[in-house]
Amino acid sequence: MIAPSFHAVAAMLLAAAMFYAFAKGKLQVEIISLLVIGSIALFLYIAPLPGDDRYAGLELAFRGFGHYALVTICSLMILGRGLVVTGALDPAARTLNNVWKYNKQVGLLVTLVLCLFMSMIINDTPVLVLMIPIMAKLAMKGGIPASKTLIPVNSAILIGGMATTIGTSTNLLVVSLATDLGMDPIGVFQFTPIVLIAALFALPYMWLVMPRLLPDNTATVAQETRTFMAKLRLDPSSQMLGKNEGELSLVLPKDVKYVLPSEQNGVIGRRVHLEGPYEALQESARKLGASLAPAWLLAKIRNDSERSGDDLIVAEMIVAPDSRLIGLTPQTAGLEGVALLGIHQARRPLGETRPERIDTAIAEGDVLLMMGLDVDLKAFASNEGLLMLEGGQEVVRSAKAPLAAVIMLGAVGLASVGLVPIAISALAGAILMFATGCVRFDRVGRALSAKVIVLVAASIALGQFVLVSGAAEWLGQLLAMGLRYLPAAGVLAAIMVFVTILTNFASNTTAAAVGTPIAFSLANTLGLPAEPLILAVLFGCNLCYATPVAYQTNMMIMAEGDYNFGDYLRSGIPLVAIMVVALSVLLVIHYGI
Template identity: 75%
Template structure:
């Protein structure tokens, strides 16, 4: 091995280090750093082509990531995951978790960890965590475990589940695709799941029993008043609750929902019932009673308009501004057009509020309206009636499409897992079916795809290829092999895993995959070891991102929700990294017989 790398190899190493520095520094957005990396590779190879190649070959290398099958697969899986979310296909799992949390906190935490681990095997980590955050926050508000003691363990379980299949994360697909380009055989979806599960046997007890004790109780810091809405439920004639007493009805309602009958009612449930709860509570109550939160004819007309226009219905919160025409009017006399009022939150008044505790009370400045409609109708309503829409909006789930979305996801994963077709083909076919069946609106595909992930993956593919063809991977592999040759196979695997883990926790797991995979191949050649376990060591190392908040996007998502500090991640994450590295290294040795 040469003592120093040649010019192209040195340039590849410098570009990789600069890319890592850009991620760690955080001054520039990830997309900008990724695009600059692609541009640097393209410009360098255009000005200084590789030996035996013309200047246009470098352009092809730099930009081929955008057309790589791994990127197509990742985008297709994003669309499949989006279909599962917008159709409400994951809602039954969320409801089951919420029921378990009502009985025993410790059993519920273990059940939640296992469910999240299993869900993230096939669904991207981010949607699973998005599903869990409100559940854990709601359970904490009702006297369960503080969210600050559960969010990091649940996030870790999601990350472990994501590392257990080839489609669990985009990084897994990136490592596997780079390895295939280097000559390794194609790995099936569940190829290395038993290896990860053998390590999870040791990790789950730590996350369940020890990790919460290492985390602070930040209940006071993160506590926020959940906005409750007054609403009127329209009960259909065939509802099993019709005719029952209000006490009997209350016994069947979700926890935290307050219900009473309108003035003049006889004591038994008829066509109307008044309730007070969060939006989630209102939705669950309406589901249990087969009721609706707005006139049924209006809801049916809106659903028809949504189907005809191909646009999703949205639910948004709007504040009554000081100059709103609605002040002093009731929902009945306001003459609302184009939207459905689902509920109203009465703002606290400086003096005693004399309004009745009812959704039919006159509206005042500061009240928050919960309204449903098409996006343009919501904007028109806000502009015309002097309302301020609170940032964001929530899409109404198309629950009728949930079985279709589940079937498409199961078919895509099933075909790939048994090896009938590559995951790139089955995932793309699944994404097309999500569009064709209306589970995902084509014009809203931007909500499914992450520009950051797309550009990052494309840049990582280009960097990995450049590291390989320039000889940088061979030089670094030889350098590391010189120090690893005296270690047993388990030690070699652990060292590679730790090397990639450090890169992942302080930079980007995609970039770590791009650098680590070709290096692992070269180390395997130098030490006479099979390449596959070393490549899996890289893949696992890219997913051991528990020790810092910047290691992965889900870590950042829970930072504010749990009011965590950098030290909280280190204190709870480093022991988990040690457990996983030890268990995975030993499992790889036994699995591959090295």
């Protein structure tokens, strides 16, 4: 076997250094990625590849920033952001709540299946962002502890994400690199059946076994949910008008208390007083056809939001000792430009005389739930002597939810039937999200991740360097010497395990960048079709269940479930083994090798 060239050795050393830097975690991902790009550019400028001039190396190093894979990934981030900010995913959340009320175990199964299918067309991170608060609320209401459900839910999302080319940015990267190497383009749903069949073997483990391997950290992560007193104003067209209290109790969430004004004599009129968490109050307003503030005021605030292009924010504010509002009621406070949605009363342990109603006088220490534009909320807090708490949330633009869903389905549908490449349909969908106001252009920074952008660009550059330097061919020949006596399923499993190890202890994008050209070269050496080996790399990059650093969603649930490193290892390694065996056998059967 011929020794690797000088450039091949440099490429392998740079890849190893990148993996080591990611595994150590002392530098930020963005810094490591930019250092890799700069190292390639500088090295190839000083020592150009045979037959190239000094500037060819610069083009190779920075090619990733203009690569269509990066454009597609950014477009899909914007599409996912549109679904989140318009509340298009809320119906799925409400469906899960209803199923969990029926049966916990059935609820967990339905949750896993729903997450798996949602993440096939929506990036993994937005799906998990939706699921974390849902699982936490279900646990607080007597469901399965969140620490026993978040890792299984995250695993289901990761499996769904590997089922299509658009499920994760890593999938797009692998497919794009393979296309650059000369392989025929892989369709959006081309390998979906393989993953779904493998998921049938993994699902019983995630549903029945994985929760038993995880601790019950309820006491550690449990947090008190603040409740607010609110006044619902029913729309004249509400179907609840004129009904009795028994019918009202059947409609409202269980964690909401209600009081009808005495003059209504037990019959629902235009006003209903409630007390409960903000999310439950929102759900109550939706079910009753009502609003938490005067309709004319909400319409004015929303018009101001549309006119200015700024998002509406819901924030909590504490009444300070010098506040003008102390002693005033919501009716006499003279609030302008912002809407009061609810009040959490600071009850004194002794000498409290205020009735627990939203119409009573405001006192020091009360928490006001306010909605408005960010600039108006800050001005209101400053002028009225209030302390604005951190953690305000954007109000979803629910009127645009159907439009956002149609745009996403159109972008995916056009690519899935082969009418246009996914890069074109995703870019068109992102433009439509901007044009229709589903995503505001000045908020695009919240949709795009700088870390992902530079990481993908660096991975593309590194993958190209590994290929053109001859490192991929040399490593492929080295692997072929050890794998030539294995059956095809063994070869695929070995590739998958190799990439999985890199993914779980470094980065899945860099594992994809290095593994894809190696697999392509290995296919030529062993005389095997390239596509199943490339898919083995793609699958291996997604088998990131065994460590918290393997993928960003793993880190997102770590604090929420109070997990430690051992929890991921104990529950993740068996799932990796199940998926490697199932996927390897299915690839052999599907491709007849």
